[in-house]
Amino acid sequence: MLCLVAVGSLTKTASADPLYPTPDPDAFFTAPADLEARAPGDVVRTRKIDSGPYVGTTGWQIAFRSTNSAGHPIMAATTVLLPNGVRNPPLVSYQALINSLGSKCNPSRSMFNGELQDAVGAMLPVSRGWAISLPDYLGPTVAYGAAKLSGMVTLDSVRAVQRATELGLADSKVAIAGYSGGGMASAWAGALQPTYAPELKLAAVVAGGIPADLEQMALSLGFEPHPGFGLAFAAAMGLEREYPERLPISAQLNEAGRWFREFTHDECRRFLLFHGAFRSAEQLAASKSLMDSPEARAVLRENSLRYFDGVPTAPMYMWQGVYDTLTFFEPVKEVADHYCRAGVPLTFAPYEIAEHMTTAVAGFPDAWNYVEARFRGDPVTTHC
Template structure:
């Protein structure tokens, strides 16, 4: 099975099954979350006074090597953001802009597809190693002549699966970009874009914008292939033994435990084999997570296979599912999805769009008759970027509510 959508949907189901095991069995050794190994880079560390800073405040900056992007200047900004418990955290965004670009040029915050647990897999590191293979959106954004900011939207613990966290990190990244004088972007129009996991961070940023960052004005948002309900994905798929997507599911459980250690004690319910696999995956990127997860199943690693029964589990999954969040974007939104992609539930996306429309949001929604998840990205991104180009030009946003 090669479909990215099927792997992602299975990931949610398997993650839930591992998490729910926590209510049904005694704990094992190695019960604390397995956090990623810190990179030997002092730039990434949180300063001692981070609690005194406001969200989006700049903590440090540096220039990055541009050999991969001739004719561009690359900056990395460390800034203060917020985790799911409301605590201050350091976050990183990487900004790419043409050398000699005009002041206040359009800025796109592009949330790349990152399905990983290791810090070396985050865009701030992986953009320069080839690990990030988001071959659709980033080159297109740069070709449009915009400045592009790519945040590490999984946060300092690489909390894969924590979608709300990604929204806050994205918004604070926009704040930081506009606050750095050297970039000359303080009055730039800003838009957001992302697909799949990057679409989750983008969609959450748009929905949180009115309450979490009302000072951030967005010209437009393009979000595609958004997994709007992790619960619906899991319930619709069920469980499979030794599924090829098991590694991603296990990684999602680990990522959620990292973000919610007091509410999702995943590690406390793993067998010795599960602890060993957890420790083997904790610093890996997408390809190796999939490879090392092969020939494993829930029963191999956890003490139970119960699913969708534990209220703590359901609460966390719903807190990270867009369809459950009452907030409505105030920025105009272009949203696209595969209309026959049942594994990344179309129904939850339609429900979200319907709620946005009833609340008076400006939404253009396109459902393509395509089942394969990444094919939908290729088909929809050109229209999405033309939509954002028109928003940067100040044209009225269309709506098909």
């Protein structure tokens, strides 16, 4: 869900500029001066880490060069867990639930500070003897909602993991997986791979609960108080961070909106949901002319899989709740139909479920079995 206001001809002030997260103080995440000279996916630095609660694993972090939505180089990072005692494991790039605005919410931090909501689910690949990489796919500004960005960072994270010689995964089979915001990143990675990273060979892409039409989600939110408004507001702030010239949302906030922006700009999913519950765009915006801006709608469409012409070439598994009121079924079904007409080897699994996270629990067992079948080299079938 997104809360967007019209872009007016307002004079920019300091309070109208995007409010970025507090930079991570760890120098490991700092971009080098020569970042622009490096290619997407090039390793900047690596380090071995204490894998903490993830028993039976060896942990690594990799900083690498990626690309933002404007085509500029950015620094990104991923955290890798290798299963102890397993030689040449296949690799799963797991795009975890971030849905946040602070750097402390990225998997490189949230895996160890209690903020990662799907930490248990993320360990399921390791229990099957697979290596797992959890990228900070929202980039250095934690641009929540920037779907195209998340797809590129995901692909570059796979490149970086394969190029990091210390890990020994250069020849591993690779799958990409995620749900909800992580499903959006995974699905975009699959769709972008043929053009952005054509040299990558993906054994599978699995994605569920995909926010496939951000424009529709924004329009559906309306002006009334909503239980999920905190995430909607965060997505608007995240998109402004990624598109500051095209989407100057802060210029349209009233005093309460500017306070809420400051209050939440470094925070994670649970904080955003709790403190944003039953707030509304009408309370925080200086104008009711939401979604009147053609430029705002253009940004939303550019980050909506429904309107992206590119199609995956890797085998793909998608699942979606038919009655999901958070990420709508219709645009995902439209994407699936588009892929099927284009000849994508797709399995699409609708679930007669309304609650968003219940669909994740219901769908992941079959999704992981699909990945395992691809790692075994079983024949790929299509079920549209």
